[in-house]
Amino acid sequence: SIIHDTITDQLSCSIEASLDLFNPSTTYKIGQRFQILLQQLFTSDLTNETCQSIHKSSIILPNEKLLMESVNNTQTLFSSSTHCIQHEFIQQVNKQSQKIAIELDEQSLTYNELLYYAQCLSLEFLTNSNYIPGNVVCQCIDRSISMFIGMLSIIMAGGCYCSLSPRDHEHRLQSLIEQTQSNLVLVDWTTQNKFEEKTMIININTMIINNNNNETININHFDLFSTFTLNSKNVAFVIFTSGSTGTPKAVQIMHYNLLNCMSSFNDLGILTKNDTVIQMAQCTFDIHVKECLGTLLVGGSVIQLHPEGTMDYDYLSKIVQRHHITFFSVVPSVMTILYNYLIDRKQMTRLNTIRKFIFLGEAIDTRTLAKMITTLNLDTTAFYNLYGPAETTIISIHHRVTVHEINYGLIPIGLPFPNTQIHLFDSFNQSVIVGQEGELLISGSGVFAGYLGRDDLTNKALIEINDKRFYQTGDLARMGSNGLVYYLGRKDHQVKIHGQRIELDEIQRCLLDTSISACVVIKWGNDHLIAYVQSNDNNVEYLRDHCRSRLPPFMVPSRFIVLEKFPLNANGKLDRKLLPQPNFSSSSIKTTDIQHTNPNNSIEEQLLSIWCEILHRNNNNNNEQDEISTSANFFTVGGHSLLFIQLYHRYQSIFSFTNELLSIALFLQKTTIIEHAKLLNSIKSTDVIREETWQSLHLIKGMASFAQERIYLDQQVRFMNNVSVYNELIILKLLNGTLSKSHLQRAIQSVLEKHQILRTCLILDTDAGTLTQCVTQNHLMFMFNTEKTFKNDNELNSLIFQIKTNP
Numbered sequence: 001s002i003i004h005d006t007i008t009d010q011l012s013c014s015i016e017a018s019l020d021l022f023n024p025s026t027t028y029k030i031g032q033r034f035q036i037l038l039q040q041l042f043t044s045d046l047t048n049e050t051c052q053s054i055h056k057s058s059i060i061l062p063n064e065k066l067l068m069e070s071v072n073n074t075q076t077l078f079s080s081s082t083h084c085i086q087h088e089f090i091q092q093v094n095k096q097s098q099k100i101a102i103e104l105d106e107q108s109l110t111y112n113e114l115l116y117y118a119q120c121l122s123l124e125f126l127t128n129s130n131y132i133p134g135n136v137v138c139q140c141i142d143r144s145i146s147m148f149i150g151m152l153s154i155i156m157a158g159g160c161y162c163s164l165s166p167r168d169h170e171h172r173l174q175s176l177i178e179q180t181q182s183n184l185v186l187v188d189w190t191t192q193n194k195f196e197e198k199t200m201i202i203n204i205n206t207m208i209i210n211n212n213n214n215e216t217i218n219i220n221h222f223d224l225f226s227t228f229t230l231n232s233k234n235v236a237f238v239i240f241t242s243g244s245t246g247t248p249k250a251v252q253i254m255h256y257n258l259l260n261c262m263s264s265f266n267d268l269g270i271l272t273k274n275d276t277v278i279q280m281a282q283c284t285f286d287i288h289v290k291e292c293l294g295t296l297l298v299g300g301s302v303i304q305l306h307p308e309g310t311m312d313y314d315y316l317s318k319i320v321q322r323h324h325i326t327f328f329s330v331v332p333s334v335m336t337i338l339y340n341y342l343i344d345r346k347q348m349t350r351l352n353t354i355r356k357f358i359f360l361g362e363a364i365d366t367r368t369l370a371k372m373i374t375t376l377n378l379d380t381t382a383f384y385n386l387y388g389p390a391e392t393t394i395i396s397i398h399h400r401v402t403v404h405e406i407n408y409g410l411i412p413i414g415l416p417f418p419n420t421q422i423h424l425f426d427s428f429n430q431s432v433i434v435g436q437e438g439e440l441l442i443s444g445s446g447v448f449a450g451y452l453g454r455d456d457l458t459n460k461a462l463i464e465i466n467d468k469r470f471y472q473t474g475d476l477a478r479m480g481s482n483g484l485v486y487y488l489g490r491k492d493h494q495v496k497i498h499g500q501r502i503e504l505d506e507i508q509r510c511l512l513d514t515s516i517s518a519c520v521v522i523k524w525g526n527d528h529l530i531a532y533v534q535s536n537d538n539n540v541e542y543l544r545d546h547c548r549s550r551l552p553p554f555m556v557p558s559r560f561i562v563l564e565k566f567p568l569n570a571n572g573k574l575d576r577k578l579l580p581q582p583n584f585s586s587s588s589i590k591t592t593d594i595q596h597t598n599p600n601n602s603i604e605e606q607l608l609s610i611w612c613e614i615l616h617r618n619n620n621n622n623n624e625q626d627e628i629s630t631s632a633n634f635f636t637v638g639g640h641s642l643l644f645i646q647l648y649h650r651y652q653s654i655f656s657f658t659n660e661l662l663s664i665a666l667f668l669q670k671t672t673i674i675e676h677a678k679l680l681n682s683i684k685s686t687d688v689i690r691e692e693t694w695q696s697l698h699l700i701k702g703m704a705s706f707a708q709e710r711i712y713l714d715q716q717v718r719f720m721n722n723v724s725v726y727n728e729l730i731i732l733k734l735l736n737g738t739l740s741k742s743h744l745q746r747a748i749q750s751v752l753e754k755h756q757i758l759r760t761c762l763i764l765d766t767d768a769g770t771l772t773q774c775v776t777q778n779h780l781m782f783m784f785n786t787e788k789t790f791k792n793d794n795e796l797n798s799l800i801f802q803i804k805t806n807p
Contacts, residue, residue, distance in 0.1 A: 001013070001014055001016075013031075013034065013035075015027060015030060015031050015034075017030075029061070032061055033059040033061065033433075034059075036058070036059055036060075036061070037054075037057055037059055040057045040058070041057070053428070055428040055430065056428065056430065058430060058431065059433060060431060060433055061433070064433060064434050067434065067479075067481075067483055068423075068431070068479070068483075070483065071415060071416065071422070071479070071483040072416065072421040072422065074416050074417070074418050074419055074420055074421065074444070075418075075419060076267070076418040076419055078259070078260060078263035078264075078267075078418075078419075083232060083255070083259060084155075084230050084231070084232060084234070084236075084255045085155050085236055085255050085258060085259065085293065085297065086152070086155055086156045088259060088297050089115070089152065089293075089296055089297060090115065092111060092296060092297065092298075092299045093111045093112055093115045095299065096111055096273075096299060097110065097111050097112035098110050098111070098112065099111055099299075099301065100301050101113075101114045101148075101296055101301060101302065102114060102145060102148050102296075102301070102302045102303075102304060103301070103302070103303050103304065103323070104143070104144065104145055104303075104304040104305070104306065105306060107145050108145075109145060109148075109149075111296075114148065114149065114152065114296075115152075117149045117153075117208065118149055118152040118153040118156055119153070119156065120153075120207070120208075121149060121150065121153035121204065121207055121208075122153040122154075122156040122157035122225075123157075123224060124153075124202060124207055125137070125153065125154070125157040125159065125184070125202075126157055126224040126225070127224070128184065128202070130183045130184055130200045131157070131159070131183065131184055132183065133157065133158035133159065133228035133230075134158060134159070134160065134228070134234065134235075135159060135160065135181070135182065135183060136159070136160045136162050136180040136181065136182045136238055136452075137154045137157075137159040137160065137161065137162065137182060137183075137184050137185075137186060138162045138163075138164050138176070138177055138180060138182045138184070138185045138186070139151065139154065139161065139162070139163050139164065139185070139186040139187075140163075140164040140165075140166055140173065140185060140186070140187050140191045140194065140195075141166070141186065141187065141188045141191060141204065141283075142166045142188070142190055142191065142307045143279075143283075143304055143305060143306060143307050143309065144188065144304070145304070146188055146204045146205065146208070147283065147292075147304075148292060148302070148304075149204065149208070150186045150204050151163070151292060151293065152293070152296075154186070155236055155237070155293075156225075158228045158230050158234075160235045160236065160237060160238055160252075161236065161237040161238070162176075162180055162182065162237065162238040162239075162240075162250075163237075163239075163283040163284055163288065164176060164177075164185075164283075164284070165282065165283060165284045165552065166190065166191050166194070167552070167553055168552055168553075169548055169549040169550070170194050170195070170549075171549040171550055172549065172550050172551065172552070173194060173195065174195070174196060174199075175550070176240060176248065177195075177199065179247070179248070179250060179452070179453065180238060180250060180452060181453075183200060184200050184201070184202060185199055185200070185201045185202075186201070186202050186204055187201045187202070187203055187204070188203065188204050188205050189203065189205050230255070231255075232254065232255045232256035232259065233254055233255070233256055233449075234254060234255055235252045235253065235254055235449055236253055236254060236255045236257075236258060237253050237258075237289060238250045238251065238252055238253070238452055239251045239253065239284070239285070239286045239289070239390050240284060241389075241390050241391075241501055242494075242501055242502050242503035242506050242555065243457075243503055243505075243506050247506070248506070249451045249454065249457060250451055250452035250453070250454075251286075251390045251391055251448050251451060251452075252448055252449040252450055252451070252452050253286075253289075253390075253393055253448055253449070254448075254449050256445065257393040257445065257446055257447075257448065257449075258289065258293065258294065258297075258393060258394075259297065260393075260418075260419055260445040260446065261290070261294070261393045261394050261395060261417070261446060262290070262294045262297045262298055263418075264395075264417045264418045264419070265290075265294065265298065265395075266298045267418060268398065268417075268418075270356065270358070270384060270398065271290075271294070271295065271298055271300065271327055271356075272298055272299075272300065273298055273299030273300055274300070274326070275295070275298075275300040275301075275326045275327040275355075275356070276300065276301045276302075276303060276323060276324060276325050276326050276327065277291055277295045277300055277301070277302050277303065277325070277326075277327040277329070278302075278303045278305070278316075278319065278320060278323075278325045278327070278328060279291045279292060279302055279303065279304050279305060280305075280310055280328075280329055280330055281329070284552070285500075286390040286393075286394050287329060287360065287361075287394060289394065290329075290394045290395070291329060294394075295327075300327070303319060303323045303325060305319060307665065308663060308664050308665040308668065310334075311641070311644075311645050311648070311664045311668075312648075312659045312663065312664050313337075313338055313341045313342070313645065313649065314649075314652070314658075314659055315659050316338070317338070317341075317342060317347060317350040317351065318350065320350055320351055320353065320354065321349075321350040321351075321352075321353065324353040325353055325354055326353060326354060326355045326356065327354070327355070327356050327358065328351070328354045328356065328357050328358065329358035329360065330357070330358070330359065331359075331360070331361040331362060331498055331499035332359050332361070332362055332363065332364045332365045332368070332499075333362060333365070333498050333499070333526070333642060334498070334499075334642065335357075335359065335365070335368060336365050336368040337642050337645060337646065339368050339371065339372060341649060343371075343375075348375050351376070352376070352377075354381065355380055355381060355382065356381075356382050356384060357372075357381070357382070357383045357384070358384050358386055359383065359384065359385050359386070360385075360386040360387070360388075360395070360499065361496065361498070361499020361500070362496055362498070362499045363411075363487070364385055364401070364411050366405075366406050366409045366410075366411065369383065369401070369406045370406050370407065373403060373406060378403065382400055383400070383401040383406075384398060384399065384400055384401065385398070385399045385401055385411055385412070385413055385414060386398050386399075386413075387413035387414070387487065388417075388446070389442075389471070389473055389475075389501075390448070390501075391447070391448045391461065391471045391473075392420075392442045392444075392446040392447055392448070392471055392473075393446035393447075393448065394446075395417060395446075396416060396417050396420050396422075396442050396444070396446050397413045397414050397415065397416055397417065397420075397422065397442075397485060398413075398414050398415065398417060399411070399412050399413055399414025399415065399484065400414075410486070412480065412484040412485055412486045412487075413477070413485050413486065413487050414484055414485060415483065415484065415485070416442075416444070417444075417446065419444050419445040419446075420442065420443070420444035420445065420446055421442070421443045421444050421468070422440060422441065422442055422443075422485065423440075423441045423443075423465070423470065424436075424437075424438030424439065424440060424441070424477060424478070424479060424485075425438050425439050425441055426438050426439075432478075432479075434479055434480070434481055435478055435479070435480070435481070436478060437476050437477070437478050437488055438476070438477065438478070439472060439473070439474065439475070439476060439477075439491055440473045440475045440476070440477045440485070441463070441465075441470040441471065441472055441473065442470065442471050442473060443465075443468045443469060443470045443471070447462070447469050447470075447471050448471070450462075474490055474491050474492050474494060475487060475488075475489070475490060475491075476488040476489050476490065476491055493505065495523040497523065497526070497527065497528075497529070497554060498527070498554070498640075498641065498642065500554045502523075502529070502554070502555055504521045504522070504523075504529075506551070506555070507521045507529065507531065507547070507551065507555055507557065508520065508521050510546070510547055510550050510551055511531060511533060511543065511546070511547065513546070513550075514542070514543060514546055515535065515537060516533045516534060516535040516537075516543070517534050517535060518533070518534040518566060519531060519532060519533045519534065520532050520566070520574060520576070520579070521557060522576070522579075524558075524582055527558075527640045527642070527643075528557075528558040528559065528582070528638075528640065529555070529556075529557040529558055530557060530558065530559050530561065530582045531543070531557035531559070531560045531561070532561050532563060532566070532579055533560060533561070533562050533563070534562075534563055534564070534565060534566050535562055535564075536564065537562075538562050540560045540562065543560050544556065544557075544560060544636070554641070556635075558635060558636065558638070558639075558640065559582050559636065561579075561580060561582060563580075566579075567579065596629040596631075597629050597630045597631045597674070598629075598630065599630055599673070600630070601677070603677045603680060603681060604630050604673055604674065604677045606654075607630075607673045607676055607677055607680075608628060608630065608673055610647065610650055610651070610654070611628055611634070611637075611647070611673060612628065613650075614639075614643055614646055614647050614650065615628075615637065615638045615639060615643065628673075629673075630672065630673040630674045630677075631672050631673075631674055632672060632673075633671045633672060634647070634671045634672070635671060644664075644667075644668070644671075645664070647667075648664045648667055651667070651676070651680065655680050655683065657680075657683050661683060662679060662680075662682075662683060666679055667679065701772060701773070701774050701775070702772065702773055703770065703771070703772060703773070704762055704771040704772060704773045705773075708762060708771070708773060709771055712762050712764070712771060729800065729803065731800070741784055744784075745782065745783070745784055748782060749779050749780070749782050752778070752779030752782060753779050756775045758779075759775060759776045759777070759778050759779050760773050760774065760775050760776070761773070761774055761776055762774075
């Protein structure tokens with residue numbers, strides 16, 4: 001209530017609040033905010049701001065302003081502020097010329113050797129009539145030593161590096177080249193045939209061979225480097241991100257942006273010259289630049305994996321162990337599968353050399369992290385949660401995760417990088433209070449130069465506040481009372497799948513280029529994209545092929561659902577709630593128009609069973625397996641890349657073959673049961689000597705161990721009077737509160753389901769003279785026996801004795 005004192009001509013305010021709903025500190029803060037609001041209203045210039053909206057008034061408290069100023073007090077100086085990337089790299093060469101810079105299997109280059117080859121190739125550019133310093137040069141090279149040489153040589157020649165994925169369709173590659181207006185494309189022998197004849201290409205493999213056979217570069221060659229000038233504000237590389245307009249956006253990152261980012265990594269101790277980094281990211285992602293160029297700029301060593309090496313967890317984990325990897329950057333969902341794989345095979349020690357686990361791209365799975373901290377040395381191992389869109393140069397917010405946060409299950413994205421400032425704004429472009437949700441805006445030395453050729457999109461993405469450029473991320477976040485930022489989600493329809501940023505509008509516009517009249521794409525669960533299309537034509541395969549030719553693989557919808565007419569609400573707009581839910585196990589919704597085929601032999605039947613297990617189709621429905629055609633593509637029946645990795649390792653487990661004999665790449669090229677059966681049949685006649693024995697991860701029956709035989713025999717011979725000496729009896733007494741028997745029963749059932757040993761029984765075959773152990777399903781029938789009750793301690797002791805002697 002507000003009271004006007006006519007004598008003193010003053011206003012007084014009192015706030016009454018129910019302590020059942022508010023604690024005193026909250027009520028006090030409400031009063032403070034109201035007072036601040038009144039001060040602004042009564043001290044404002046009434047002549048100029050009479051019509052000002054109340055939303056433009058701030059209710060931020062002085063201590064909150066001080067907290068935000070403290071969080072954004074990140075200004076630091078770094079030595080390479082006027083340098084370019086190649087200058088910083090040459091400095092590292094001068095410091096440690098013979099240190100290994102890059103290694104792949106049996107190949108390696110020192111810093112000095114890498115500089116030599118990069119200079120040779122950059123001279124090729126400078127003498128090529130189609131090359132213009134400052135222009136974009138695209139590179140389409142798979143994982144290799146050559147990829148590093150090409151990347152560095154483009155930048156040394158004053159060009160702008162842009163990586164293209166060898167996995168992309170030719171149509172998409174050509175579209176991206178045209179968008180960058182690139183005059184040259186750097187290729188190798190495996191990718192040179194992916195481009196049209198009009199595209200000017202340079203084969204890096206041919207160049208390296210020619211230079212090995214010719215004389216070394218001399219002082220006269222270096223005159224060519226003086227024919228162009230560069231500064232730290234020149235664009236160094238371009239990264240494509242998904243675009244809401246239907247066309248990918250080319251993010252331009254300057255030399256200054258990357259150098260400041262890597263200087264921050266080094267100053268914070270996250271990535272230093274003492275680190276050995278395994279290169280995990282795909283070449284089209286911004287984190288790829290940090291792993292490759294960034295590691296070299298701080299003086300570290302990079303261990304490259306062969307193509308598809310990130311999907312072969314046996315090969316990957318061996319590389320980590322063999323090369324003593326210390327820095328491991330990974331998407332949390334991939335880390336979960338890798339952890340489960342190594343734990344199942346008792347090989348978690350392969351990761352013991354890692355000192356820094358870097359999680360980025362999506363929310364950390366605290367359940368996996370909680371398990372990991374029990375197997376790793378926390379005194380020497382750190383976990384980092386990093387955040388940053390491509391437009392702010394790889395990483396802009398960081399946080400070192402604590403054990404308390406892991407156990408609590410809530411991990412912030414943290415505090416801004418050096419020379420980075422953040423703001424949280426509401427829908428009225430006003431700063432939000434501590435704890436309130438707002439859009440995350442980022443300013444500082446990481447903010448990009450703009451989208452290549454799209455000034456309209458650049459102007460929408462960047463706004464100016466107090467003479468500083470801020471990038472509007474579209475991410476929603478809140479700031480805690482300690483200044484740490486917590487990610488909350490998106491304000492638009494942009495989604496992420498396995499850490500990969502996807503604009504759903506780009507997929508929709510791609511589909512609208514066909515004959516369909518309307519479409520909508522949604523994210524389903526954590527792993528799938530579902531495309532609803534309105535059309536009279538049910539040719540789903542045509543739609544899928546159209547998307548494959550124009551979109552990267554991770555943006556192709558898992559399922560296409562054709563509807564004659566979209567459901568509309570009363571206003572005539574699409575009612576998303578009425579769209580049919582995708583059901584990957586339902587035969588009522590066909591994913592393809594390919595004729596259904598059943599298994600023709602025992603191995604196809606076995607593979608069908610494995611697919612159903614991986615895709616979680618085994619739910620006691622006899623028709624479940626019949627719904628997966630042996631000619632169906634794994635990725636159209638509910639599969640995705642992480643499930644495919646599990647499928648491959650299940651094949652290895654059951655059919656006992658190494659990745660050297662059959663790599664995962666072969667299975668990715670042929671993704672049906674029929675084709676997988678042919679691949680697996682090819683190894684039947686091959687004499688394979690394995691380094692280790694693979695065992696099934698889901699055995700339910702097997703021979704008893706020696707220890708189990710001894711216990712069984714001991715029980716039969718010495719304890720024939722039904723005394724259960726091997727059972728441990730525990731009594732829990734409830735002192736306070738109430739106990740839900742149904743909840744407790746479900747909890748015990750969950751424990752029994754998780755730990756197979758608790759529901760394993762021993763069966764003696766007297767005819768064969770063998771003792772086998774079998775995993776039962778008794779947990780499904782587990783029930784409490786509530787008939788036995790007691791009135792005093794004597795009756796309780798008697799009841800305990802009966803249970804012990806008659807289990």
